[in-house]
Amino acid sequence: MSSETFKVRLEPQDAIFDCAPDQPVLLAALAAGIALPWSCRNGTCRTCIAQLVSGSIVHRIPWPGLSAEEKAAGLILPCVAEPRSDVTLRQP
Numbered sequence: 001m002s003s004e005t006f007k008v009r010l011e012p013q014d015a016i017f018d019c020a021p022d023q024p025v026l027l028a029a030l031a032a033g034i035a036l037p038w039s040c041r042n043g044t045c046r047t048c049i050a051q052l053v054s055g056s057i058v059h060r061i062p063w064p065g066l067s068a069e070e071k072a073a074g075l076i077l078p079c080v081a082e083p084r085s086d087v088t089l090r091q092p
């Protein structure tokens, strides 16, 4: 496993935390003491939904609870999203 981690910036709080490439962004935020909304943590409830402002992520499940339009608009579910670069997210 790579020890590389990425930087995640969270708006509007302007919080920054590290996230490993095999770690859900939500869990990395919680581990860093940053309170993000969540409920199911498995990509279905959409409580954690956020906008990907920059950078790239992959969802670790094939069908996260997002429509094709939402995905195209850059919305992600941080509880099942792993970073593939430094990323910036915006909470709605």
Ligand code: FES
Binding pocket: 037, 038, 039, 040, 041, 042, 043, 044, 045, 046, 047, 048, 049, 065, 077, 078, 079, 080
């Ligand atoms: S916490 Fe339910 S979709 Fe992320």
